[in-house]
Amino acid sequence: MSHHSITSDSIHLILLPSYTGIESISDALRDSRATQLLWLELLVNDRVDLTAWSDHAVVQDAYNKACRWYTTYRSLIDSLLSRRPLPQTPGPVDQRDYRTFIEAIRFAAAHS
Secondary structure (H helix, E strand, O other), X not given: OOHHHOOOOOOOOOOHHHHHOOOOHHHHOOOHHHHHHHHHHHHHOOOOOOHHHOOOHHHHHHHHHHHHHHHHOHHHHHHHXXXXXXXXXXXXXXXXXXXXXXXXXHHHHHOO
């Protein structure tokens, strides 16, 4: 499947449209603000199919970061959001992202 065959209609994004105006993963990968927030989209949204972008370094980094944050804050995330679990990925999380993480979790919970 090519990157261009997946449209914004086939993937429902939660955070990126409201925070950046970006409606698709393809567009997000071309926008610096959206790439910085992609990990949060993946953290709160289990409906994003990343198959077409699985070899993209930015997507891999965002997914791994989402998994680390999910591992660290699983009970909080699970209490607020209904999502399939992400793989357990121990590792450090940058606490400078905590405020943005909490804001994103609250936003997703209010819009789910």
